[in-house]
């Protein structure tokens with residue numbers, strides 16, 4: 604659906620995006636993660652045709668975005684990371700305004716506007732002035748207006764920034780709903796836990812480069828090698844730690860009050876043998892499970908710990 608190949612963006616001598624290659628399949632909810640200044644907004648703006656790349660190609664449904672910008676704009680709904688000032692504009696007028704920008708007739712706008720406002724849960728706000736809406740409502744209205752021309756790809760730049768927890772949950776539900784309706788969605792954020800909850804695939808950017816991309820589980824599996832285990836022990840920790848440290852295929856990563864985190868290069872049956880040996884040695888093993896890892900630690904690992912939550 605979205606294909607980015609060898610994409611570069613230079614601001615003068617500064618390279619904001621460097622050799623970015625990415626494929627987002629149809630129906631994906633893809634999250635762009637990266638610390639401030641990683642190049643997410645720059646990439647998104649190029650995808651949406653708001654800024655030309657220095658080099659590289661972007662295609663949507665196989666259509667070259669640089670060669671056919673008008674056609675591409677019909678395919679994309681863009682939600683920027685800022686909300687303009689709309690004095691004296693009611694919600695329904697706001698939708699009319701954006702519909703007319705896509706040269707839709709009043710009848711066409713009316714036909715979709717009501718449905719979209721219902722979708723974003725703003726049906727009862729049609730006659731309310733936009734500037735009096737809460738931030739969460741404004742963000743949802745922004746999504747509704749981005750969908751007015753029925754684009755297949757929705758691109759959102761930091762849609763959750765400044766939202767309270769409840770508004771974030773509403774935004775997440777809305778995006779998941781849109782995905783189930785067949786939209787492809789690209790969302791940028793540096794709030795990693797949220798992306799982990801809602802996206803099925805992610806790309807991690809750092810200093811203009813995509814350092815990792817793919818299905819969330821695969822990305823984490825790749826980084827951790829899927830070989831981290833948490834061993835929970837009741838009673839004395841020392842014998843368990845010593846035994847694990849002496850094991851040639853185990854590296855003890857950290858020791859907590861009741862848990863030992865290890866990484867290993869063992870096969871299934873060797874893991875089973877290890878548990879049996881620990882128990883034979885009188886160690887009371889109360890838990891032995893694969894560490895799932897989380898997006899935060901992955902992010903820190905890949906970007907050298909420059910996370911900046913807002």
Ligand SMILES: Nc1ncnc2c1ncn2[C@@H]1O[C@H](COP(=O)(O)OP(=O)(O)OP(=O)(O)O)[C@@H](O)[C@H]1O
Pocket residue numbers: 614617619637638639640641642643644645646793
């Ligand atoms: N118009 C510009 N001229 C010069 N440098 C720019 C311009 N726009 C962005 N940059 C620089 O390019 C880099 C990437 O910026 P960008 O806004 O794409 O990052 P980002 O990942 O979206 O960060 P944030 O999370 O802070 O929005 C930053 O170092 C930024 O200072």
